[in-house]
Amino acid sequence: MGHQRLFTAALALVLTVGPAASAGATAPGRGEAGDAGPGFGARALQALLDGVQFGVIIAITAVGLSLIFGTIHLINFAHGELVTIGAVSAFFLNASASGPGWHLIPAALAAVLLGGLVGAAVDLGVWRPLRRRGTGLINLFIVTIGLSLLLRHVVLVLYGTRPGSYVQYDIQQTIELGPVGITPRDLTVTVLSVLTLLGVALLLQRTRTGTAIRAVAGNRDLAAASGIDVQRVVLVVWILAGALAALGGVFFGLVEIVTWDMGYKLLLLMFAGVILGGLGSAYGAMAGSLVIGVVAQMSTLWFPVDLQYAWALLALVLVLLVRPQGILGRRERVG
Amino acid sequence: MAKNVNEPVLLADDLVAGYLPGVDVLRGCSVEVGRGELVGVIGPNGAGKSTLAKAVFGLLKVRTGTVRLDGRDVTNRPAHELVRRGVGYVPQLQNVFPALTVEENLRMGAYLKPRSFARRTAELEEFFPVLRARRSQKAGSMSGGERQLLAMARALMTEPQLLLLDEPSAGLSPLFQDQVFERVKEINAAGVAVLMVEQNARRCLQICIRGYVLDLGRNAHTGTGAQLLHDEKVIECYLGTLARAR
Numbered sequence A: 001m002g003h004q005r006l007f008t009a010a011l012a013l014v015l016t017v018g019p020a021a022s023a024g025a026t027a028p029g030r031g032e033a034g035d036a037g038p039g040f041g042a043r044a045l046q047a048l049l050d051g052v053q054f055g056v057i058i059a060i061t062a063v064g065l066s067l068i069f070g071t072i073h074l075i076n077f078a079h080g081e082l083v084t085i086g087a088v089s090a091f092f093l094n095a096s097a098s099g100p101g102w103h104l105i106p107a108a109l110a111a112v113l114l115g116g117l118v119g120a121a122v123d124l125g126v127w128r129p130l131r132r133r134g135t136g137l138i139n140l141f142i143v144t145i146g147l148s149l150l151l152r153h154v155v156l157v158l159y160g161t162r163p164g165s166y167v168q169y170d171i172q173q174t175i176e177l178g179p180v181g182i183t184p185r186d187l188t189v190t191v192l193s194v195l196t197l198l199g200v201a202l203l204l205q206r207t208r209t210g211t212a213i214r215a216v217a218g219n220r221d222l223a224a225a226s227g228i229d230v231q232r233v234v235l236v237v238w239i240l241a242g243a244l245a246a247l248g249g250v251f252f253g254l255v256e257i258v259t260w261d262m263g264y265k266l267l268l269l270m271f272a273g274v275i276l277g278g279l280g281s282a283y284g285a286m287a288g289s290l291v292i293g294v295v296a297q298m299s300t301l302w303f304p305v306d307l308q309y310a311w312a313l314l315a316l317v318l319v320l321l322v323r324p325q326g327i328l329g330r331r332e333r334v335g
Numbered sequence B: 001m002a003k004n005v006n007e008p009v010l011l012a013d014d015l016v017a018g019y020l021p022g023v024d025v026l027r028g029c030s031v032e033v034g035r036g037e038l039v040g041v042i043g044p045n046g047a048g049k050s051t052l053a054k055a056v057f058g059l060l061k062v063r064t065g066t067v068r069l070d071g072r073d074v075t076n077r078p079a080h081e082l083v084r085r086g087v088g089y090v091p092q093l094q095n096v097f098p099a100l101t102v103e104e105n106l107r108m109g110a111y112l113k114p115r116s117f118a119r120r121t122a123e124l125e126e127f128f129p130v131l132r133a134r135r136s137q138k139a140g141s142m143s144g145g146e147r148q149l150l151a152m153a154r155a156l157m158t159e160p161q162l163l164l165l166d167e168p169s170a171g172l173s174p175l176f177q178d179q180v181f182e183r184v185k186e187i188n189a190a191g192v193a194v195l196m197v198e199q200n201a202r203r204c205l206q207i208c209i210r211g212y213v214l215d216l217g218r219n220a221h222t223g224t225g226a227q228l229l230h231d232e233k234v235i236e237c238y239l240g241t242l243a244r245a246r
Helices: A002-017 A040-072 A079-094 A104-132 A137-159 A184-206 A208-218 A220-225 A230-255 A262-277 A282-299 A305-322 B049-056 B079-084 B102-109 B114-127 B144-156 B174-189 B201-207 B225-229 B232-239 B241-245
Strands: A175-177 A180-182 B010-017 B026-033 B038-042 B062-069 B087-090 B162-166 B193-197 B210-215 B218-224
Touching: A002 A137, A002 A262, A040 A079, A040 A104, A040 A180, A040 A184, A040 A208, A040 A230, A040 A262, A040 A282, A079 A104, A079 A137, A079 A230, A079 A262, A104 A137, A104 A230, A180 A184, A184 A208, A184 A230, A184 A282, A208 A220, A208 A230, A208 B102, A220 A230, A220 B079, A220 B087, A230 A262, A262 A282, A262 A305, A282 A305, B010 B049, B026 B038, B026 B049, B026 B062, B026 B193, B038 B049, B038 B174, B038 B201, B049 B062, B049 B162, B049 B193, B079 B087, B087 B144, B102 B114, B102 B144, B114 B144, B144 B162, B144 B174, B174 B193, B174 B201, B201 B225, B201 B232, B210 B225, B210 B232, B218 B225, B225 B232
Parallel strands: B026 B218, B038 B193, B038 B210, B087 B162, B162 B193
Antiparallel strands: A175 A180, B010 B026, B010 B062, B210 B218
C-alpha cells in the first residue's frame, strides 16, 4: 500500500533528523536498574510496570495520530507539538510565575480543552482548505513538518528552554505493592490513561460518531454516499486527537518533566507505536505503543538507559519482518 | 414542499466532467430519470459510465452542465447532501465498509435517519435474507455477490426515491449477476427510480424501461430498452451480432 510506504518513510525521516539524535530524553522510570538491591524478578516486574505506564501515555497520544492517518491519510509530523502545547499550557496555568496558579486538575482540563481547540483550528485553518484544493499527500506531509517547526518555536519563545514541573504531586512517597513500587501520582496517571483508552474504544465502537469515524477511515466516498458529512467527521477526529495529545502531554510532563520539545522527542515513539500496531487501526496504535513502552523499559534491565529507544525500534523492525501489516493491521479478503 | 409529479426525479443536462485538469471524460452528457423509472446506461469501456454516476452524485466536480433533482439545482453539492435529498448510490468497487460488521454497514446507511434503523433493517433483511444470518460478520469477509447485496441494502436504508447503481454486476458470477438484476427489478417495482450504469448491456436493457448508450462521454443513442436491444447500430457496436440470431 502506497500510504503505508509513505508512513514508513516518514518514520525514517524522524529517525534521521529527529529526536533520536538527542538521547537526552529518558522515559519515565526510576533508572535504578543497576542497583544491587532487589532480585532480578522484582526488577523485571518493576520495569514491566514502568513500561506499561510509559506505554499507555504514548498510546494516548498515538491514537490521535493513527485516527488522523486513518481518516485523511495525513502523516502528522506536528503531532508532537500538540503534546507539548498541552503540557506547556497546563504548566502556565498551574506553575508559571505569570500564570493564575490554578490547581493541576483544572489546569489539565483546560489544557485538554485547548488541545481540542488547537486541533480544530489547524483542521479548519490549514488542512480543510488544502484538502479542498486537492493538495497531494506528500505536499501535505511537508506542510506538517513546517507546522511542527513553527509551533515548536512559538512554544520555545513563549516557554523558554528551562524544564519545569507542575506544582502539585511533585515529590511523593512510593507505595510498595509486593515486589514493585509506584507513586500514587504515577498509579493515578496510569489508571486514568487506561480509562481514557477504554473511553476512546467505547466512543469508536459504540457511538454513532465513532462508527462514522471508522466508516470514513474505511472508505471516504462510501461514507459520503451514506450521508455522512466527511468534513465534519474529520474535524471531530482533529478535536479528539488534539485533546488526547494534550492530555498525554500533561501526563508525560507530570511523571517526567515539562520541556519545550518534549512532544517532538515523543514523536518517534508515537510513530513506532502506530506502525507496530498496524497503520490506521486505533487499537493497533494502542497495542503498539504499549509494546514500545514495555520493550524500552525492559531493555534497561540489561542495557544502558540511553539505548532504550533503540531496543524499542529494533522490536518494531523484528515484528514488521514477521507481520508486515503490524500487530493488528488486517489483510482483507480480495474478491 | 409539494413535489411536481411531472418533473423528472433526475435531470442531468450537458454534463462535462473529468479527473485530470484539461481532460474531459464526460463531454456533454444528458440523462433523465422519471419518477419510478428504471433507466440503464450502457456503453463501451471508457465511455464515461461510472464517471456519469459519480458526477451526478457529487463525488466528482462537474465542470459545466447542471444536475437537477426534482427540478432543484444540485450541481456540485456534496454527496451527503444528495443523500438527504433522497438519492442512494452504490459504487462499483469498494461498495461496503470492510472493517465494519454487516449491521454497522446498515447503521451507516441509516446515518441520517438513525430512528428508522430498526424498521428499515427488518424490512431489508426480509428483502435480502442473506444479511440476517451475517449481522455481526465483518463485511470484508463476504463474497463479491454478498457485498453487492449489502451495498444495495445500505443505500436503501434511507428510503431513497432514486438509486444510482454503478455496474452492479461487475465481477460477479453469472448466477449472482442474475440475482442482482432480479433484485434491481424488484427494488424498482417497489417504487424506487433507478439509474443503472452497466457493462452487461444485454441483461441491463432487458430489464430497463429506457436506456442510454454512451460513447466517448456523449449520448450516442437513446430509446426504450426493447428498442435499443433491437437497434441495428447498437447490436453492431455493443451487443454483438450474435444477438440477431435470437
